[in-house]
Amino acid sequence: MTGFAYRVVKGAAGKIAPEAALTADGDLVWVHLSTNNIEAQDWLGEKAGLADYIVDALTATESRPRCEAVGTGAFINLRGNVADKAALPDALASVRIWASGPRVFSAMRKPLTALDAVVDAIDAGEIGDPGDLIAKFAATITEELDPEVADLGDELDDCEADLDADQVFELRRTVTHVRVEAIRYRRFLSPQRAALEKLAALPVDWLHDDDRLHLAAAADRAARMAEELDSIRERAALMHEALTDLRAEQIDSRSLLISIVALVFLPVTFITGLYGMNVENLPYAKEPWAFDAIFGICAAIAAGVIIYFLQRHWFRR
The missing domain is CATH 3.30.460.20 (CorA soluble domain-like)
Incomplete structure (x- = not known):
């Protein structure tokens, strides 16, 4: 015992x-x-x-x-x-x-x-x-x-x-x-x-x-x-x-960032997709300056969207 x-x-x-x-x-x-x-x-x-x-x-x-x-x-x-x-x-x-x-x-x-x-x-x-x-x-x-x-x-x-x-x-x-x-x-x-x-x-x-x-x-x-x-x-x-x-705020912040990135590239994607179609009679498709013009328009649109979001303080957490 x-x-x-x-x-x-x-x-x-x-x-x-x-x-x-x-x-x-x-x-x-x-x-x-x-x-x-x-x-x-x-x-x-x-x-x-x-x-x-x-x-x-x-x-x-x-x-x-x-x-x-x-x-x-x-x-x-x-x-x-x-x-x-x-x-x-x-x-x-x-x-x-x-x-x-x-x-x-x-x-x-x-x-x-x-x-x-x-x-x-x-x-x-x-x-x-x-x-x-x-x-x-x-x-x-x-x-x-x-x-x-x-x-x-x-x-x-x-x-x-x-x-x-x-x-x-x-x-x-x-x-x-x-x-x-x-x-x-x-x-x-x-x-x-x-x-x-x-x-x-x-x-x-x-x-x-x-x-x-x-x-x-x-x-x-x-x-x-x-x-x-x-x-x-x-x-x-x-x-x-x-x-x-x-955690919820972190997820919301990341979701907002993803949404902003999507909104920035949405119009740009539309334009590049439009001019990427393999069809005839696209405006200025044969012009030598067309690529630079489209690139400049896309950059301007992206910059404009970003400036708009910055003014509305959407990038703040």
Whole structure:
């Protein structure tokens, strides 16, 4: 089975086997499992003795951030970054936590980058109880997501600064990417804020005042990111409309240019086509100066049409 366990007594943390954690005492007994295999799911139900609904919540394939109180315990599901984002259909992966008294069970299908920070904190003696553990998960996840949301906004700022009809296709691809990413992050950050707020308000004795403050701070940060993502989505939609308008203007401008060129050469083409007919009795067809005269007339007509368009400002975009 893939997993590990920690036991914390008076601020001193020690790593133990998951089986030993089932009977261990202390200020915090934390068991973490990877639920990519059936063995871990069976272990939670059979050896750990957790209720079926808790095992189902810890091992669910698809889940959204939420918090549920069950007696003196609580189930919390949070979404955070994973190392290999290309392997996920969604932007974030879940960490599912069940806390009841000093005992905490957590499970992940994909390892989150926040896990290393939590393990380092518990090794350094910074985590002393279940509230500290969950608050560290929440704080680390939101700290990692904050700069990514800010990067989406910066990427959109760059697109707005480089707004140019000659870069419509590149900018549209970037704006579409930003909009899709904002929607994917927003899908989880809004319920994550609600879950953290609900957890901070639960009347359980294993959550202390400082834990509630840290959870509230993480919830506030998640709310701010959700608002920023809403703003990014709206700006991306407006930017997409602006790029569509620029593209339409570019097409109109090129169509106008083509039309002007056609209008310039239309009378010239008529005259040259007329004198290009292989028939008798064309006026001045036998005169030596006929070619120069026809060429001069065509040039004069073309110049006259161009001057007319310039006076009417048809060449302006």
